[in-house]
Amino acid sequence: MPNIKNCKNRRRTxxxxxxxxxxxxxYESSRHSCGVNDQAPxxxxxxxxxxxxxxxxxxxxAELVPHDIAGAQAADRIGFLGFDFGTTTTGxxxxxxxxxxxxxxxxxxxxxxxxxxxxxxxxxxxxxTRYIPSEFTYPSTPQQMIRPKELEVKLDIDKxxxxxxxxxxxxxxxxxxxxxxxxxxxxxxxxxxxxxxxxLQSNTISLLKLRLLPDRETRSLTKNLEAVIxxxxxxxxxxxxxxxxxxxxxxEQMLQxxxxxxxxxxxxxxxxxxxxxxxxxxxxTMTWPPMCSDESRxxxxxxxxxxxxxxxxxxxxxxxFAAEPEAAKDFVLASMRYDVSRGESFVVLDCGGGxxxxxxxxxxxxxxxxxxxxxxxxxxxxxxxxETARRMLVKELxxxxxxxxxxxxxxxxxxxxxQIGAAADLxxxxxxxxxxxxxxxxxxxxGMSEPPIVFxxxxxxxxxxxxxxxxxxxxxxxxxxxxxxxLTVRKIIMTGGFGxxxxxxxxxxxxxxxxxxxxxxxIDLVFLDTHEPNSENTVACGAVLRASxxxxxxxxxxxxxxxxxxxxxxxxxxxxxxxxxxxxxQPGRYVGHRKFPKQYLKDFKSDVNGRIELQxxxxxxxxxxxxxxxxxxxxECAHELDPSSxxxxxxxxxxxxxxxxxxxDEDSKENxxxxxxxxxxxxxxxxxxxxxxxxxxxxxxKPAYVVCFLLRILYDGEKLDF
Numbered sequence: 001m002p003n004i005k006n007c008k009n010r011r012r013t014x015x016x017x018x019x020x021x022x023x024x025x026x027y028e029s030s031r032h033s034c035g036v037n038d039q040a041p042x043x044x045x046x047x048x049x050x051x052x053x054x055x056x057x058x059x060x061x062a063e064l065v066p067h068d069i070a071g072a073q074a075a076d077r078i079g080f081l082g083f084d085f086g087t088t089t090t091g092x093x094x095x096x097x098x099x100x101x102x103x104x105x106x107x108x109x110x111x112x113x114x115x116x117x118x119x120x121x122x123x124x125x126x127x128x129t130r131y132i133p134s135e136f137t138y139p140s141t142p143q144q145m146i147r148p149k150e151l152e153v154k155l156d157i158d159k160x161x162x163x164x165x166x167x168x169x170x171x172x173x174x175x176x177x178x179x180x181x182x183x184x185x186x187x188x189x190x191x192x193x194x195x196x197x198x199x200l201q202s203n204t205i206s207l208l209k210l211r212l213l214p215d216r217e218t219r220s221l222t223k224n225l226e227a228v229i230x231x232x233x234x235x236x237x238x239x240x241x242x243x244x245x246x247x248x249x250x251x252e253q254m255l256q257x258x259x260x261x262x263x264x265x266x267x268x269x270x271x272x273x274x275x276x277x278x279x280x281x282x283x284x285t286m287t288w289p290p291m292c293s294d295e296s297r298x299x300x301x302x303x304x305x306x307x308x309x310x311x312x313x314x315x316x317x318x319x320x321f322a323a324e325p326e327a328a329k330d331f332v333l334a335s336m337r338y339d340v341s342r343g344e345s346f347v348v349l350d351c352g353g354g355x356x357x358x359x360x361x362x363x364x365x366x367x368x369x370x371x372x373x374x375x376x377x378x379x380x381x382x383x384x385x386x387e388t389a390r391r392m393l394v395k396e397l398x399x400x401x402x403x404x405x406x407x408x409x410x411x412x413x414x415x416x417x418x419q420i421g422a423a424a425d426l427x428x429x430x431x432x433x434x435x436x437x438x439x440x441x442x443x444x445x446x447g448m449s450e451p452p453i454v455f456x457x458x459x460x461x462x463x464x465x466x467x468x469x470x471x472x473x474x475x476x477x478x479x480x481x482x483x484x485x486x487l488t489v490r491k492i493i494m495t496g497g498f499g500x501x502x503x504x505x506x507x508x509x510x511x512x513x514x515x516x517x518x519x520x521x522x523i524d525l526v527f528l529d530t531h532e533p534n535s536e537n538t539v540a541c542g543a544v545l546r547a548s549x550x551x552x553x554x555x556x557x558x559x560x561x562x563x564x565x566x567x568x569x570x571x572x573x574x575x576x577x578x579x580x581x582x583x584x585x586q587p588g589r590y591v592g593h594r595k596f597p598k599q600y601l602k603d604f605k606s607d608v609n610g611r612i613e614l615q616x617x618x619x620x621x622x623x624x625x626x627x628x629x630x631x632x633x634x635x636e637c638a639h640e641l642d643p644s645s646x647x648x649x650x651x652x653x654x655x656x657x658x659x660x661x662x663x664x665d666e667d668s669k670e671n672x673x674x675x676x677x678x679x680x681x682x683x684x685x686x687x688x689x690x691x692x693x694x695x696x697x698x699x700x701x702k703p704a705y706v707v708c709f710l711l712r713i714l715y716d717g718e719k720l721d722f
Contacts (some may be wrong), residue, residue, distance in 0.1 A: 034455045049288065077275055079282040079314065080104065081266070082327065082543030083254075083304065087209045087354030087383060089497075090186075091131040091537040092266050093544045096275050108447060109541045112269045115186055134185035136258045138203040139182050140236045146183075151260060153253040163396065185261050202231045204251050208254055210354050210438075212296040213289065217379035218354075221387055229254075246588035248299050255303035263311040282314035283551060285543035287324045289355045291377035294662070295589045297321065323373065324539050325350045325359035327401065328495040331542030332528055335535075346491040347478045349471070350539070351498035354381045354454060355536045356471045358478045362487065370628060376477040382472025383500040385432055388463040390424040393443055396453055405506045408447045414562065419445045425504060435460055436502040443595065467498070468507040475508065479515070479523075493526045495538045500527070520554055573627050574657040577720075578619040578674060580666060585612040592616060592664035609640055610701045617671055620713075621658045632713040632720055640686075643695065649684035649707070653677050657686035685709070 082093040091114040095104045111130035139145050142448040153268065170231050189204060210218040221568055233240040238250055270276045286304045288297050301321060305571045329348045333340065342347055354374050357377040361370055397405060397416065406416040421444035431441055441455040475492060484491045492512070498504060505525065512523050528535050585601065587594040596614060620633045639649045648713055656664075664670040685707050695703040 007700065009546055014527070031379070040073075046693045052429075069180035073554065077278070077280060077633050077682050078549045079270075079280050080544045081282055081284045081313065082540040082547070082552075083284065083286050083417045084133075084324070084537065084543065085209060085259075085286070085300070086134055086352055086539075087207060087381060088134060089131040089353070089542040090134045090262065092262070093537055094107060095272065095544050096273075096280075097548060104545060104586040106331060106541065106545065109544050113538050114269060115265065117708045119669065123712065129187075131260070133190045133206075133454075133629050134209065134258070135189045135204060135206040136183065136185035138205070138232060138237050138257075140203065140235075144182060145257075147257065147720035148260075150310050151256045151258070153249050154451075161597055167174075172212055183257065183261075189617075199511075203237075204228065205254060205258075207354070208251070208258070208443055210379070210383075212293075212299070213291050213355065214378060217384070221383060241588070243588055245586045247590055248295050249486055251457055255299065257307075259303055259307040262710045263307050263313065267311055267313045278315050280314060281316040281318065283318050283547040284308065284313070285320040285322055285547045287322050287327050287539050287543050289352075289377060289558060290323050290325065290356055290357050290359070290375040291379070296686070298591070320543075320550070322354070322543055322546055323357070323359065323375070325357050325495075326370075327539045327546055329359070329361060329493070329542065330545045331538050332493050332495055336493050337529070340491065341489075344491075345482055345489045346488040346493055347475065347482075347489055347494055348474060349494050351471060351494060351496040351501075351504065351722065352381045352605045353383045353497060354379060354642050355472050356467075356496075356498070358474045360482055360487070361674065369613055373478070373481040374634065377473045377697050378470045379495075380467045380469070380474075382428075382432065382501070384467050385463050386424055386428045388466065389427045389441070389460075390420060390430075390460065392455065392463065393420055393423055395454070396455075397445070397459060400453075404443065405448055409445075412447050414446055416445075416720055433500065434502060435464065437461060437506065461503075464501075464503050467505055469490060471504060472473075472507065472511050475511070483519070483521075489521070491524050491526050493528075495528055498534070556596075573621055573623055573625045575657055576619050576660045577621045578654040578655070578656070578660060578662070579619040580652040581616055581618045582613045582614050584615055590616075590663040592661070592668065592670065595668070607701065609704065610632055615666050617654055617660070617661050617666055617674060618657075619662045622659050623657060624659070627715055629715055632715040634713070635711040637709050637711050639705075640696075641707060643705065647684065647705075647707070649683040649685060651681040651683075653681070653713070683709070683711070 001131055013397050035255060076099060077096050078099045084091045084093075084223050091491060093109050094112065096110045097108075111129050115129060115132050166604060205225065207221055212223060231239040233250075238253055241247060241249060260273060284304070286300060288300055292300075301319070305319060307316075308319075323386050325348045328350050331664055332348065340363045342363050347358055347360050350357045350359075356378055357375065359370070359375045360373055392469055397420070402416065409416055409419060423445065427441060427443070431439060439460065439550055440457060440567075441460050443453050443455075445453065449473045479489055492508065494505070494508075505527065511526055512525060515521050515523065528538060583590070583593070585593055585604070587596075593614060593616075599610050604612050604614055621627070637649070641649075653676070655670075655677045656671075656673040656675065658673040660674065666674070686707075688707060693707070696706050697703045
């Protein structure tokens with residue numbers, strides 16, 4: 001059993017808390033049987049084994065292939081699919097390889113193209129794009145929204161608002177064109193958003209990913225999204241849930257509606273490849289930002305699995321899930337010319353449309369592995385720059401007599417909202433991507449009299465300020481953590497669309513020069529070559545390479561009964577490690593809570609806060625995971641203590657020789673394999689009473705002390721310490 005220090009035989013208490021999502025990205029990305037968190041680069045001497053021939057085979061040609069030969073080819077080869085659902089765009093990459101062959105290389109990875117769901121005039125423009133907008137438009141009535149029955153989210157009637165099951169839909173009040181009487185997505189939805197009625201129609205979903213990352217920063221961008229969702233609930237296109245915790249079911253329905261046509265187009269694209277067979281085994285990797293909460297990851301996972309079960313890209317799908325910076329790291333290091341010396345650490349800064357995420361890695365024995373420090377992330381991506389510019393334009397138009405301008409536009413068959421949206425779109429495409437600090441912005445508003453609107457370079461810089469400083473903050477977080485644990489960071493590797501911004505690159509270089517003056521650290525800022533194939537789809541392509549490396553690694557270990565490129569202080573976990581939590585009852589958030597017998601819920605009502613709280617196990621590390629020296633886990637703990645109780649807090653830990661699932665009751669069948677490994681970790685906080693800790697009284701049956709602290713669990717290569 002594991003060796004854990006500082007444990008005493010005490011009566012146990014329970015804690016309401018959970019680790020920060022950013023601290024669990026390694027655990028989540030390798031919790032499934034096919035997920036390996038840290039990959040060793042494996043070189044190939046024979047690229048022809050993994051590279052797809054340039055010639056494609058038509059449907060008629062495929063029919064000439066004997067069935068037994070096709071079946072043998074399917075058994076001999078495996079496929080890899082990387083799925084990057086982004087805030088503004090979505091990309092899918094794929095590759096194939098021999099089941100016992102070398103790992104896939106970047107040159108072998110291709111992206112799904114031919115997104116034919118664009119308006120005919122736009123077809124030539126978008127035919128070869130390697131991504132589509134993460135946007136989709138629902139028809140004006142629910143009867144026209146046709147879903148496979150398997151993809152209709154089923155909810156208990158007690159979760160729905162009263163009247164939500166009525167059959168009479170509320171008619172749409174927006175001006176909807178004939179094209180919008182069906183579900184559209186991607187470029188077609190974007191094209192329709194450019195019509196004169198773009199701001200009158202109320203059925204288009206965009207920025208859905210930010211709804212999975214609810215915080216103060218995202219609310220400003222999702223205000224319009226929430227209004228659209230409210231309308232779709234009113235017309236019964238989406239389920240109208242009673243409890244806010246059940247909104248994840250609404251998210252799941254929208255994700256499935258979008259993923260379905262995307263997966264279908266992916267399958268159609270794969271069918272043009274001569275090697276593709278439905279009987280092939282496919283590793284499908286879905287990526288997520290480290291900021292993503294547990295429940296949002298579970299929603300993404302369910303939506304991905306459910307859609308694949310309908311589309312059936314493969315009859316043997318195997319799902320994997322990885323953090324976006326980890327996937328980006330695999331592609332960048334395999335593609336770029338820069339070398340990372342042995343023992344050197346580097347930070348991958350993934351700058352996307354919604355979030356900026358950072359993860360620190362170290363080259364150990366020529367394997368680029370997680371450095372074991374907490375990842376960082378912030379909602380400060382490129383979309384926030386565009387939103388600030390839009391608000392600046394709105395403010396200027398209001399200063400210039402908004403009503404008069406709007407009336408003139410209506411006479412011309414337009415609207416002020418449409419003009420603002422078009423101007424913001426042009427800002428995003430023409431200025432935001434190339435602004436270096438000196439350019440001006442001259443938005444054109446149809447029919448507006450002189451003088452023209454001109455925003456100077458200082459005004460435009462203001463639009464960037466919040467996102468630039470937020471990115472600097474994320475970078476600082478990683479560098480400071482690395483410095484505190486003795487790591488030497490020599491490179492900051494930038495990925496993502498926002499990472500190509502000259503303004504962002506300039507700001508980060510200024511900050512790195514300041515750090516060199518203050519600390520003597522010489523750190524290079526490295527950019528991915530935009531001329532590199534698939535550079536615009538880094539995360540999806542990296543997910544493919546990651547899955548391929550993991551497959552080769554597993555195959556090597558299976559054939560040789562050993563591990564490769566393992567650090568002497570690293571261990572492969574022989575057990576799954578968990579901690580007992582007290583969680584507020586949230587059946588809409590956790591599957592384990594939904595399975596709890598409702599007749600016993602009243603027995604779990606807290607005398608201190610009046611809430612129903614379950615005692616569940618949160619599994620911090622799964623059997624088979626890599627145990628890297630450093631921070632094992634950080635738990636943000638919150639104790640609610642009766643005034644008459646002692647200020648001695650305790651934890652209870654579990655181990656299991658199986659891969660486990662979190663958020664199930666400690667006595668459930670899902671936790672039958674769990675065994676307590678110690679009686680309790682004691683934390684004495686009685687000194688807080690002497691420091692004047694105040695009683696909390698608001699919204700409670702009786703007064704209580706609330707004590708919060710951070711519990712850090714460390715792994716030194718031999719044992720866990722606290």
